[in-house]
Every structure is written in C-alpha cells, then in structure tokens.
Amino acid sequence: MEQVKCECGHVNPHGTVFCESCGKPLEEQGEKSLLDMRYEGSARRSQTYKRTIVDQIWAFFSSVKVGVALIVITLIASVIGTIFPQEMYIPPNVNPADYYEEQYGWAGKLYYELGFNNLYGSWWYILLIALIGVSLVICSLDRVVPLYRALKRQGVKRHPHFLERQRLFGVSRISDMDQAVALLKERLAKQRYRVREEDGHLLAEKGRFSRWGPYVNHVGLIIFLIGAMLRSVPGMYIDEVMWVREGETKEIPGTNGQYFLKSEKFIFDTYKKGEDNEVFNAAIDRVGDGMIAENYQTNVVLYKRVGPTVAGAKPELEKVKEYPIRVNEPLKFDHYALYQVDFRLNEPKTMSFQLTDKQSGKTLGTVAIDLYDPKETYNLGNGYRVELLSYFPDFEFDEDGNPSTKSRVPNNPAFVFKMYAPDRPEGEVSFVAIQQTLEPFGDNKYKMAFAELETRNVSGLTVRRDFTLWILGVGGAIFMFGLVQGMYWNHRRIWVQRVNGELWIAAHTNKNWFGLKKELHRLLDGTGLTMPADRLEERKQAGQGGQAHGTA
Amino acid sequence: MVQLSSTLLYISFVLYLIGTFLFGGAIRDKRKEQQGKDRWSQFGIAVTIIGFLAQVGYFVTRWIAAGHAPVSNLFEFTTFFGMMLVGAFIIVYFIYRLSVLGLFALPIALLIIAYASMFPREISPLIPALQSDWLHIHVTTAAAGEAILAISFVAGLIYLIRVVDQSKPSKRTFWLEVVMFGLVTTLGFVIVSTAFGLSGYEAKFTWIDKNNQSSEVEYHMPALVGPHKGELAKESAGRLDPLVEMPAIINAKKLNTVIWSLMAGAVLYIALRLVLRKRIAAALQPLAKNVNLDLADEIGYRAVAIGFPVFTLGALIFAMIWAQIAWTRFWGWDPKEVWALITWLFYAAFLHLRLSKGWHGEKSAWLAVIGFAIIMFNLVAVNLVIAGLHSYAGT
Numbered sequence: 038m039e040q041v042k043c044e045c046g047h048v049n050p051h052g053t054v055f056c057e058s059c060g061k062p063l064e065e066q067g068e069k070s071l072l073d074m075r076y077e078g079s080a081r082r083s084q085t086y087k088r089t090i091v092d093q094i095w096a097f098f099s100s101v102k103v104g105v106a107l108i109v110i111t112l113i114a115s116v117i118g119t120i121f122p123q124e125m126y127i128p129p130n131v132n133p134a135d136y137y138e139e140q141y142g143w144a145g146k147l148y149y150e151l152g153f154n155n156l157y158g159s160w161w162y163i164l165l166i167a168l169i170g171v172s173l174v175i176c177s178l179d180r181v182v183p184l185y186r187a188l189k190r191q192g193v194k195r196h197p198h199f200l201e202r203q204r205l206f207g208v209s210r211i212s213d214m215d216q217a218v219a220l221l222k223e224r225l226a227k228q229r230y231r232v233r234e235e236d237g238h239l240l241a242e243k244g245r246f247s248r249w250g251p252y253v254n255h256v257g258l259i260i261f262l263i264g265a266m267l268r269s270v271p272g273m274y275i276d277e278v279m280w281v282r283e284g285e286t287k288e289i290p291g292t293n294g295q296y297f298l299k300s301e302k303f304i305f306d307t308y309k310k311g312e313d314n315e316v317f318n319a320a321i322d323r324v325g326d327g328m329i330a331e332n333y334q335t336n337v338v339l340y341k342r343v344g345p346t347v348a349g350a351k352p353e354l355e356k357v358k359e360y361p362i363r364v365n366e367p368l369k370f371d372h373y374a375l376y377q378v379d380f381r382l383n384e385p386k387t388m389s390f391q392l393t394d395k396q397s398g399k400t401l402g403t404v405a406i407d408l409y410d411p412k413e414t415y416n417l418g419n420g421y422r423v424e425l426l427s428y429f430p431d432f433e434f435d436e437d438g439n440p441s442t443k444s445r446v447p448n449n450p451a452f453v454f455k456m457y458a459p460d461r462p463e464g465e466v467s468f469v470a471i472q473q474t475l476e477p478f479g480d481n482k483y484k485m486a487f488a489e490l491e492t493r494n495v496s497g498l499t500v501r502r503d504f505t506l507w508i509l510g511v512g513g514a515i516f517m518f519g520l521v522q523g524m525y526w527n528h529r530r531i532w533v534q535r536v537n538g539e540l541w542i543a544a545h546t547n548k549n550w551f552g553l554k555k556e557l558h559r560l561l562d563g564t565g566l567t568m569p570a571d572r573l574e575e576r577k578q579a580g581q582g583g584q585a586h587g588t589a
Numbered sequence: 590m591v592q593l594s595s596t597l598l599y600i601s602f603v604l605y606l607i608g609t610f611l612f613g614g615a616i617r618d619k620r621k622e623q624q625g626k627d628r629w630s631q632f633g634i635a636v637t638i639i640g641f642l643a644q645v646g647y648f649v650t651r652w653i654a655a656g657h658a659p660v661s662n663l664f665e666f667t668t669f670f671g672m673m674l675v676g677a678f679i680i681v682y683f684i685y686r687l688s689v690l691g692l693f694a695l696p697i698a699l700l701i702i703a704y705a706s707m708f709p710r711e712i713s714p715l716i717p718a719l720q721s722d723w724l725h726i727h728v729t730t731a732a733a734g735e736a737i738l739a740i741s742f743v744a745g746l747i748y749l750i751r752v753v754d755q756s757k758p759s760k761r762t763f764w765l766e767v768v769m770f771g772l773v774t775t776l777g778f779v780i781v782s783t784a785f786g787l788s789g790y791e792a793k794f795t796w797i798d799k800n801n802q803s804s805e806v807e808y809h810m811p812a813l814v815g816p817h818k819g820e821l822a823k824e825s826a827g828r829l830d831p832l833v834e835m836p837a838i839i840n841a842k843k844l845n846t847v848i849w850s851l852m853a854g855a856v857l858y859i860a861l862r863l864v865l866r867k868r869i870a871a872a873l874q875p876l877a878k879n880v881n882l883d884l885a886d887e888i889g890y891r892a893v894a895i896g897f898p899v900f901t902l903g904a905l906i907f908a909m910i911w912a913q914i915a916w917t918r919f920w921g922w923d924p925k926e927v928w929a930l931i932t933w934l935f936y937a938a939f940l941h942l943r944l945s946k947g948w949h950g951e952k953s954a955w956l957a958v959i960g961f962a963i964i965m966f967n968l969v970a971v972n973l974v975i976a977g978l979h980s981y982a983g984t
C-alpha cells in the first residue's frame with residue numbers, strides 16, 4: 038500500500054488529508070480555509086479506492102448521502118402505509134380486494150392493487166430496511182477504523198498550519214511563557230481535561246469516548262435488525278391463538294402437548310357509577326354507565342404433562358400454578374406467555390327441555406343436552422324416552438332448503454327429536470329450534486318444551502414464545518447507550534503551543550461550540566491571554582457585508 | 590381536589606401569558622447590556638417558573654384525585670406536552686439565557702394548552718390496556734422527548750423570522766406564512782370551540798354509518814357539512830341544515846370542526862394582515878433582529894441532540910416494552926406506532942444531514958419546523974383522524 042511520509046516523520050496511509058501525528062495538511066489547498074476535522078482527516082477506504090466493483094459498492098454504501106436517502110425513502114413509504122388501514126386491521130372475514138374498494142372507492146382499489154395494504158411486510162419495504170442495515174455496517178467500518186487510528190496517533194505538537202486553520206484560534210504575545218503554560222495546565226486539569234505535555238506544548242482532551250457514540254448506536258441498531266430478522270427462523274417465534282371455555286381443559290397450542298390450560302372463570306367488569314371513584318362519574322355519564330371496560334380476566338390453572346405422550350390416551354397432568362390472566366398481566370412460564378386478548382360471553386353450553394303432554398301440560402321428565410356432546414338417547418323412566426335423531430349446532434337452511442349447520446359452535450342449536458311414550462310406542466317426531474317447533478308428520482301428543490339454557494364464557498388467549506426478545510433488548514440497550522454517549526458528551530480538544538515566541542491556542546469540539554467557548558472563557562479568565570476567536574463567525578460576518586443573511 | 594387542580598392549571602396559563610409579555614419587554618428594552626441579565630427577563634423567567642410549578646401542582650393534584658397519572662386522554666396528554674415544553678424552555682433558558690426564546694416558546698405552549706382544553710376534560714377511568722405503570726413511564730418520556738424536540742422548532746422559527754428576507758415575496762416568505770397560518774388556525778379552533786361551547790350550541794343528527802346502521806351524532810358547531818344521510822333530530826329543529834352531505838367513511842363532525850377552524854383561522858389571519866399591513870413574519874421580524882443567528886442555530890441543534898435520545902427511549906423503546914406486555918407484540922404497525930417511527934427517522938435524517946452535508950443555519954431551521962409539524966401531526970391528526978389502537982376517545 039502506498040504511504041505518505043510527513044515532514045514530522047510520521048508515515049500516513051494513502052488518502053490521509055492531514056498528518057495523523059502533527060496535523061500538517063498533506064495536500065495544501067492553497068488558501069487558508071478551515072480544516073475539515075470530521076474524521077480527523079483520516080484515510081477512509083471509500084474516499085481512497087474507487088477502482089474495482091467492490092470499491093464502488095463500498096463507496097456507495099458508505100456515503101451518508103445514500104444512507105440519508107434510504108432513511109427518507111423508508112420514511113415516505115411508512116407514511117403511505119398509514120393512509121388506509123393495513124390489512125391486519127380490517128375486519129377478518131372480508132375479502133380485502135372488495136373491502137378496500139367498497140370503503141375507499143377508487144383510491145382504495147389502487148391502494149390494494151399497489152400492494153400497500155400489506156406495505157410493511159412487502160419485499161421492497163423489507164429490502165429498504167435491509168439496505169439501511171448494510172449501509173450502517175459499511176459506513177461505520179469505513180470510518181471507525183481510520184478514526185480510531187488517527188485519534189490514537191495524534192501527536193501533542195502540531196504543525197502551525199493545523200492550528201491556524203482551526204475554528205477557534207488565537208495568538209498571544211506574553212513575556213512569561215512558562216508560567217502561562219503551567220497555569221493553563223493546572224486549570225485544564227481542574228476542568229477535567231486529560232493533559233499531555235511535550236516540549237512545553239500542551240494537548241488537553243476530554244470526552245474522546247463520545248466519538249464512538251455513533252458507532253456504538255449503529256451496532257445496537259444492527260443487532261436489533263438481526264433480532265427482528267431472526268423471528269422468521271422456525272422455532273424462534275411462536276404466535277398461536279387459543280379459545281378456552283369455562284370449565285374446559287385444553288392443550289396449549291405451540292407447546293408440543295407439554296402444557297394444558299384449564300379456565301376456571303372469565304370475568305368482564307365495567308366501571309359503574311356508585312361503585313367506582315366519584316371523579317369518574319362525569320366520564321361515565323358521557324359514555325354511558327357500564328360502557329367503559331374495567332377488567333378482562335381469565336382465572337386459569339396451568340398443567341404440565343407428566344410421562345410420555347400416548348396417542349389416544351388421556352394425558353396425565355400435574356398442576357403447575359393458578360393465575361389470573363389479565364390485560365397487561367400475562368401468564369409466563371417456561372419462555373411462554375399467555376395473554377388475555379379476546380372473549381365471548383354467554384356461549385350456550387347445555388339446553389334443557391321438558392317432555393310435556395300438550396293437552397294436560399303435564400311434565401314427564403327433563404332432558405339436559407350437552408351442546409358439545411349430545412347423547413343419542415335420553416331415558417326418562419316409566420316408558421318415556423327421547424331419541425335425538427339429528428342435531429344442528431349452528432342451524433340454517435342450506436341452498437336446497439334442507440336443514441344444515443354452519444359450524445360446530447352452538448350458536449343456534451336445532452334438534453330433531455323422537456319422543457317415545459307408553460301410549461306412543463312408535464314415537465313422535467318433532468323439530469325444535471330456537472323460537473320454533475315443527476311437527477313434520479302431523480299433530481303430536483307430546484312436545485319438548487324449552488326449559489333453560491345454561492351458558493358459559495369463552496376466553497380468547499394468545500400464546501407467545503419469542504426467543505428473539507433478548508436480542509432486541511440487547512440491541513436496544515446498546516443503541517440507547519451509544520446515543521447518550523454520542524449526544525450528551527462531546528469531544529473537546531485544546532492545543533496550547535509555543536510558536537516563534539508567541540503562545541498559540543486553538544480548540545476544537547465535535548459538538549456544542551457554545552459550551553467549549555464558555556469553557557475557554559473560564560480557562561483564560563484573568564490570564565491576560567487572548568481569547569481564541571471564532572473564525573467561522575468572523576468569516577460569515579465578513580462575507581455578509583452588513584446586509585441580510587442569505588441562504589446558508 | 591379536582592377543583593384545585595383545574596384552578597392551578599388556569600393559574601399557570603395566566604402566568605405563562607404574563608411571562609410572554611415580560612419576555613417581550615426584555616426584547617424591547619434598549620438599555621439591556623448583557624443577554625438575559627436585564628430586569629424584564631429576570632421577571633419573565635421567574636413568572637414562567639412559578640407558572641410551571643403551578644402546572645406541576647395541577648398534574649400532581651389530578652394524579653391524586655384520579656389515582657393514575659393524568660396522561661390517559663387527549664386533554665391530559667396534550668396539556669402535559671405543553672408543560673414539558675415550558676420545562677424544556679426553562680432548562681434551555683438557563684443554559685443560553687436567550688429571552689427571545691421565551692417570547693416564542695411560551696405562546697406556543699399556551700396555544701397547545703388551550704388546544705388541549707377543547708377536548709373533554711373530565712377524569713376518565715382507565716380501560717384495561719392502560720392499567721399499567723408503563724402508561725406513565727412511556728407517555729411521560731415520549732412527551733418530554735417531543736417537547737425538547739419542539740424547542741428546536743422554536744429556535745428554528747426565530748432563526749427563520751430573523752433571516753428570511755421580507756422585502757419581496759418568495760418561496761421562503763410563503764412557507765413561513767404557512768407556519769404562521771397554522772399557528773393562527775390553532776387559535777381559530779380554540780376561539781370557535783369556546784364560542785360555540787359558551788353559547789351551548791347543540792344539533793343532533795341521525796345518520797347512516799358505513800355498515801348501514803342508523804346512529805346518532807351530536808354537533809356542537811353549526812353543521813356546514815353533515816353526516817351521511819343525516820337528518821336533524823326533532824329536538825334540534827331550527828338548527829342549521831348541512832350545506833353538504835359527506836359519504837359514510839368520512840367523519841363529518843370532525844371535518845366540520847376542521848372547516849370552522851380553518852375559516853376562523855383565515856378570518857383572523859386576514860384581519861391581522863390588514864392591521865399589520867405586512868406579513869405576520871415580517872411584523873415579528875423586529876422582535877428577532879438582535880438574535881445571534883449562530884446561537885439560535887446552536888440551540889436548535891442542541892435541542893435535537895438532547896431530545897432525540899429521550900424521544901427514542903420514550904416513544905420507541907418504552908413503547909415497545911409496554912406493547913409487548915399489553916398487546917402481546919412489541920410492534921404492530923399501528924398508525925401511531927408508525928408515526929413515532931416516522932418522527933424518529935426524520936430526526937435521524939436531520940442529524941445525518943447536519944453532520945455530513947453541513948446543513949446548518951437556515952436549512953436546519955426549516956428541518957426543525959418540518960419535524961415539529963410531524964410531531965403535531967402525530968399528536969393531532971393520528972389521534973383524531975387515523976383511528977387505531979392508540980386513539981384516545983377524542984370527540
């Protein structure tokens with residue numbers, strides 16, 4: 038590799054702008070503009086090599102311009118995704134193609150056709166994020182290595198050209214140089230600078246670690262993105278829904294049959310006037326008494342399977358714990374979490390009928406039908422018996438006008454009974470649905486009179502296991518750490534140097550010049566030394582010539 | 590307790606108003622020698638601090654009364670945001686001692702608090718999803734971050750008012766007037782809401798919603814645009830019949846409020862222009878004429894540098910932790926979440942542009958204005974227009 042040797046003797050990598058050690062500008066740019074201190078003039082790969090394809094790709098992704106462009110494109114895409122609801126937020130049993138057009142007209146149709154209904158999961162959105170990730174890695178590597186090198190090798194003694202091209206720079210002529218330098222050194226140390234001295238020159242530095250802040254936060258971001266990507270790896274991430282009825286014990290999906298859950302009770306509460314804090318009355322009045330939800334809760338018992346899984350056999354269960362699952366208080370066990378997310382109130386469980394003599398109204402016995410597990414025959418004794426010929430849990434007439442069932446959930450149960458009695462040995466057929474009874478073969482003597490409906494509540498729970506969470510947590514923590522490191526501290530340097538019998542003071546910071554100037558004021562207060570001038574400001578004022586400020 | 594709480598809020602509002610005038614006096618006072626050392630500014634900041642303490646009093650008493658931190662509905666959250674804005678201003682004031690910052694920051698805080706007060710102010714009980722300590726942690730940190738970022742808007746605005754050449758119309762004067770119009774319209778909203786509120790205007794409509802269900806809606810402003818197939822209810826006979834009817838997917842009541850606010854804003858704006866005989870920004874220019882531009886730029890950047898991490902922590906990290914607990918997933922692409930991400934991406938772009946392309950000064954000031962617009966959009970429009978999980982039941 039080509040190298041450049043500076044007159045101070047230090048050997049710099051090819052591409053260095055000013056000497057790593059003494060700061061002498063290696064390519065004099067003619068006039069005395071201020072030095073660009075951003076990366077300490079270090080040789081960045083992206084700025085130095087532009088020949089091969091790899092070089093060019095590297096240069097492309099390490100450009101902040103490209104990075105910002107990617108960020109802005111992602112931003113605009115994200116805005117578009119909020120114009121209409123994403124598909125996951127539209128009602129579940131509609132056809133999205135129709136839904137968008139129905140709800141939002143031609144704009145909705147276009148939105149759907151462009152695939153914006155699933156924008157955040159689209160390949161190009163994910164690609165954008167991935168490109169930001171690549172850009173983050175490359176741009177960080179491109180800068181952090183040379184920056185580290187340059188900061189590590191910087192010499193105390195700096196070339197005069199380096200000093201006079203700093204933004205804060207001043208020259209003092211004083212008689213007792215040694216005393217002034219000694220005083221400054223003491224004051225600098227008091228302001229918690231790390232001071233290095235060489236041949237009577239000073240380099241005071243503090244907050245260098247803040248220079249690593251951006252790189253630390255970028256690393257955190259990359260870890261976070263990797264974590265987010267890992268969730269598509271099988272096994273890292275489980276997301277299941279389970280519905281469990283009061284009194285029911287069910288296998289928890291996603292646990293490979295290892296865990297079972299029993300729901301003891303589902304509780305739904307609302308805020309009511311008189312029961313809750315009085316200050317809520319006005320709000321309750323506005324929305325309506327009993328309209329604001331207070332609690333959704335499922336009291337559950339968690340069981341673990343003991344012994345091996347035998348197909349068909351009833352699992353042997355061991356109780357692990359009881360827990361009330363509430364919103365914001367999921368049940369956690371063995372990396373799983375169970376959340377309260379949904380519910381159905383008053384789902385029919387058993388329906389009871391009384392076999393009744395239509396004429397006398399006499400009751401001859403009660404039949405209680407478990408709507409999930411009906412029996413074929415119900416024997417009432419004394420020669421009375423009811424057979425269940427057909428059962429439609431969710432009754433409807435199909436296209437041909439025949440009775441059928443929409444689902445296995447007893448939303449609208451209907452039955453065909455055959456009633457036997459001592460005086461009706463052949464039996465009588467009756468079709469019974471909610472609010473209606475049909476007697477297809479003529480008038481019956483007996484009927485099945487509805488007695489009662491027993492209901493229970495159903496809890497909708499979400500089962501999660503997410504092995505990526507800790508990665509995201511680590512990434513997020515590193516990101517925050519790096520942000521604070523880079524933003525709440527700054528890297529300040531003050532050079533104090535004797536040049537031709539004068540004392541030159543120059544200062545640089547990567548942020549917060551106001552703070553640095555304040556610090557310099559305190560440092561030089563009462564010393565008789567000249568306060569370094571802000572040459573950027575001077576230049577601006579000179580360029581301005583008294584008229585209004587132009588575009589910056 | 591509730592009474593005390595609202596009195597304290599009222600007191601703080603009045604004090605901020607007085608503070609504004611005191612800072613105004615500081616700008617006018619020709620005798621002042623050093624920045625922030627004059628009497629006017631000293632009184633100004635003292636009154637502001639007392640006002641801030643009064644508002645903290647409002648916050649604490651309301652918390653005690655409700656049993657939960659008052660950040661659970663739009664009124665409470667927005668008021669809190671205003672309070673944080675004043676808090677951030679106080680801190681920045683003690684670093685930079687720039688009186689003109691108070692002259693602009695306080696009116697903006699006043700506008701925000703007044704705006705907040707137009708929403709239902711009663712203390713509401715917490716629905717299950719909000720019953721979590723993370724409500725307090727997430728919302729307060731996010732609001733604090735947004736408030737600090739808003740200071741960069743204040744500094745940017747001052748920068749632009751000073752720097753934009755008002756001698757002839759240009760794109761810059763136009764956009765600056767757009768910003769002014771936005772502020773005036775907020776005031777317009779407050780004025781019309783208060784006026785119709787005081788007059789007790791009510792008009793009930795029955796209308797057909799997008800699921801073909803008949804429902805009712807009550808307007809508190811005369812209906813310029815009416816709901817889908819809306820009919821005035823009997824008890825509202827004689828109220829204004831809507832001039833235009835909206836399709837079912839548009840919330841006509843909110844749109845009606847927006848139209849009224851825009852009209853009031855336009856009237857106010859035109860009146861101001863007629864009285865001032867120049868652009869509003871031009872009229873404000875003298876107030877900013879002594880501002881050190883580099884200092885204003887520095888403050889704007891500092892505010893972003895300090896606010897960005899706070900915002901990240903509150904609006905993204907704490908938000909994700911809570912979402913994981915309450916909604917089973919840390920991220921769900923809900924509009925409010927997406928807009929927090931958009932805000933975050935925007936300020937990330939801001940920081941990178943400043944670092945690498947050297948977007949300082951005026952460009953940076955414009956960016957700060959846009960950033961604030963995004964924050965306000967998230968606060969106002971996303972809550973009221975794009976309904977999602979987060980939408981506080983705004984009316």
Ligand code: HEM
Nearest residue numbers: 098099100101103104105169172173176251523937940944
């Ligand atoms: C959303 C994603 C990103 C975030 C949140 C982020 C965050 C940050 C932050 C907070 C800083 C410090 C800024 C300052 O000190 O004022 C920074 C610096 C930087 N970022 Fe990023 N960044 C992101 C993406 C990128 C990308 C894609 C690139 C690549 C082109 C990039 C390149 C840089 C560079 C070169 C610096 C300056 C380092 C220095 O001068 O010391 N960033 N970033």
